[in-house]
Amino acid sequence: MYEIRTDLALEAREKYEQDNVEIKGVRLEKEKMCEDIRITTMVIETENGARSMGRPKGNYITIEAASMDDEDERYHRMISEQLARIIKRLAPKGKQLSALVVGLGNREVTSDSLGPKVADRLFITRHMMREFGDDVFGKKQKRVSAIVPGVMAQTGMESSEIIRGILRETQPDFVIAVDALAARSTKRLNRTIQITDTGIHPGSGVGNHRHPLTEDALGIPVLAIGIPTVVDAATIVNDTMNNLLEALAEHAPYGRMRNSYRSLDEVEQYELVRELLAPHLNTLYVTAKDIDASVNRLSGTISDAINLALQE
Amino acid sequence: MYEIRTDLALEAREKYEQDNVEIKGVRLEKEKMCEDIRITTMVIETENGARSMGRPKGNYITIEAASMDDEDERYHRMISEQLARIIKRLAPKGKQLSALVVGLGNREVTSDSLGPKVADRLFITRHMMREFGDDVFGKKQKRVSAIVPGVMAQTGMESSEIIRGILRETQPDFVIAVDALAARSTKRLNRTIQITDTGIHPGSGVGNHRHPLTEDALGIPVLAIGIPTVVDAATIVNDTMNNLLEALAEHAPYGRMRNSYRSLDEVEQYELVRELLAPHLNTLYVTAKDIDASVNRLSGTISDAINLALQE
Amino acid sequence: MYEIRTDLALEAREKYEQDNVEIKGVRLEKEKMCEDIRITTMVIETENGARSMGRPKGNYITIEAASMDDEDERYHRMISEQLARIIKRLAPKGKQLSALVVGLGNREVTSDSLGPKVADRLFITRHMMREFGDDVFGKKQKRVSAIVPGVMAQTGMESSEIIRGILRETQPDFVIAVDALAARSTKRLNRTIQITDTGIHPGSGVGNHRHPLTEDALGIPVLAIGIPTVVDAATIVNDTMNNLLEALAEHAPYGRMRNSYRSLDEVEQYELVRELLAPHLNTLYVTAKDIDASVNRLSGTISDAINLALQE
């Protein structure tokens, strides 16, 4: 079946929502911080739910903040605090835990550089706490280390190989993986944060990871934090078709056209969409013009949150 | 009337070509360098032609090179040589001329940084020739100076104000303005160079210049060199509609649909397209994933060409 | 006579201070903000004073802050506020004044990139106030524009040519020039800010400006703000000789050596120092290892101050 690509569980859920279908094994809770910030917790509870959603069992929490792409220090601090709260909730509990933060993605490609930029701005403590004792930063600071593994074209190695090696040598208690995501809807670009305790899955991220970074694969819990920075151009085309249908439904003059599209069966519709994709579109993507500034700002919001979450 | 935005004269011409219309006052010559590189010279000769094309009288030369976005040093050198030849053809003739190269665009936005990056890599000679004599680099070197004026949000000034001031102080004989462009077709991204002796016009470029940089405005000839690095997302939507029509024309099952779209008049079609544009799409653009590397490579190709053209 | 190079008026004054000489025509006031921050106002009041100090009549205000090279947001805000206060004091008074901020130096050389980085972070208002009226940001906001002229090797033009041209076109009321400086003492690196109403003089700055940017040269008042980011290696050698003499004075075993150096006359001492300078030292400079981070931090401190000073 033709699958619209999205890294956001929330967007995968939406296709059902439109049709008012309730999905067995998937629980949804909405929380509103203020006019502008909405937090949605989705729990995929059963294997059935996992199949329906096309992703593994676990917690998927989404912060949607319409003004997150603006430059407003107070607003970003507020989001950092919410994100820190969620990280704490999903992270393993216990004393003197140590975390390895993995900044996934390609430092040289602006839209894929979120992970490396977050790693650059973390408060790194492991080396100091090993040298001067666990109390050097006060009682409740966790041991924090970080790595930017780079992408396969730069290193010749899978990120998972590099990370597995480092885990074996340094033995942290859990991993926080940060990555730039692809969304389905352009209105979510740079305005949504997803946090999940299910880790990173093959095919996800702007860089299309090939191997899982999950508790199953690595042996320790993996939190994944991501922000969508791109939309596949193919998705835009598809959205256009949907908008077209919507438009046709509402406006009388297009009635004939809408009916003719509707009269196509699903396979015919899919084939039509595929044909519409110009060959060059596969390597293109849609992003905001000021993506350079956005990624800088958002990497600060996430790194602040991680610093907060691991300090108390 | 609804105008698809493109900075390439070649693309403006294409809408007529499809309908096999010959345009009065516009002359077209095609030249093929090799399998892969095609050079098209368009001369808008009359005011009538200018009106039809929506741009001023003058020469518009386009180098299309399908492999230009690849990393192949020999290939890029070949393009640089062709570009140098064209620059020499369009530039004012004479002894001891001096050129000011203007790197337009925003250094901080990858897709708009072509101009500044070209300026960074030029062979600058004016200061040396003033200090040590016109022969310091051999008989035929032109005086070259360069400026990166920045964008209005950074400077609070129009690029045209900055450039006019510098022209008055330093009195060069002509200007070469380099800028990143917007194209209509995704297949031209990073694969086409346009050179024109008509300068820079309001509304053109990734950054949407507000004021002209033309011989009329500045008092000296202005060559403009550009490469399309983005396609407006709105253009993609429009292309999709066209592809849709094409698809409908060729495949029997969609015949009904095509006919119903065709039965809409031009205004209805336009309104339909506008409605399909999601509100966020206006600030979005489509670009290649490896735009960071492309801009670095292409800025080298152009600066090599300018260096060649001004040295002999 | 052999002159130790420094861009800090305070350091030029110090050579006299050591000898307890009072200098006619030079007034000195010291102010202490707290344990750590010291502000010194030096007024060169007469031509005599100017000759003694080797720089023109005017105000030279120095903020020395021992912790300025550390990462402490509150501390930097405090310095920004002091600096803003001084800028206001030295800037022309009047309603609806407009300022052009000039970021001098070379963006590509870390230790010389202070000026460009300050310009990047300013609150630019001129274009908005021209378009939407002088009240668009409230009553008291000045018109602010900014330019990064680049260095002669990049542009082929003197900074002064570029700036004169822009002044003529855009007619601001005064200039604020920001530049990286050379100091004499390594302990001042990244820890001192100099503000003067005498502008920029030939030979000053990390980049050794060739032409003045002064009220005489440009026709409007010029404030200059600078931070020393380098010490000439030659200065280090000279300091070593001084330390040597000090050491000799205090420790008995070196008495013979000290006496023999002292027995050299001034010219002999100078010749000795020159001989000690290895030929390569001339193009070398001494800087802090973390200069990249320091320049980023300090450019924020200065741009915040300028933003504050021009907003109320």
Added chain:
Amino acid sequence: MYEIRTDLALEAREKYEQDNVEIKGVRLEKEKMCEDIRITTMVIETENGARSMGRPKGNYITIEAASMDDEDERYHRMISEQLARIIKRLAPKGKQLSALVVGLGNREVTSDSLGPKVADRLFITRHMMREFGDDVFGKKQKRVSAIVPGVMAQTGMESSEIIRGILRETQPDFVIAVDALAARSTKRLNRTIQITDTGIHPGSGVGNHRHPLTEDALGIPVLAIGIPTVVDAATIVNDTMNNLLEALAEHAPYGRMRNSYRSLDEVEQYELVRELLAPHLNTLYVTAKDIDASVNRLSGTISDAINLALQE
């Protein structure tokens, strides 16, 4: 004993050379490529020699090239070819070997960014050869992977921990470690390349590595390639003292001074030098003004050489 710090074995040897001492267990061969390029092979053959030189047994090959800091493509290619030849000589022999290149140092500190920048420009093949077979690039290409481990302040981990982990996972046959070095003599800055088969030792490099990256520590051969980009400021002071002594020896008027310094015993001389070191000098270093451009250029020279050496 007081040791002048240098990462160049050649410079450690020089102190003996000055005194015309032959060192047991150390063999020296000089080779001259042309007027300008000199290659010196030093072999430390015995434990005795290792003690005298303060570094382990093995080969230390130095390319000194006076124009290496200039921008001359042909010259750099010539150096790359020499360096490639030496890498091949020192690297393990055999079919289908795989190499991990480690780019040591701090990407964010210009003078310490040589290693990361070399890693950025390598021809990486491991992932392609694993996926498409060992012949995908022709018969003789080695498997190449690369990692930029970052520095401890960024990662919280020793470079050696990260590398050991990656070695265990990916099993390469040998390591090539690239690092920026500290030299003793300013005339060697950016003009000397050292290649050794003894790896990286604690205390070496601009970043002062804490743990060894040697065959003993990692279990596979380690080639180390480095270029000096800094001189400790303390070294400059010391050089000055030596120049002082030289100057005194040659010029009559300073005879008394020279004799008084010579009359100090070694400990007194050392104490004098220590006293002359200003407290701030410890964190300062001397580097070339155009270090940013130099590191970019030299990273290309080294990566070209590694690419050449591993391709045939």
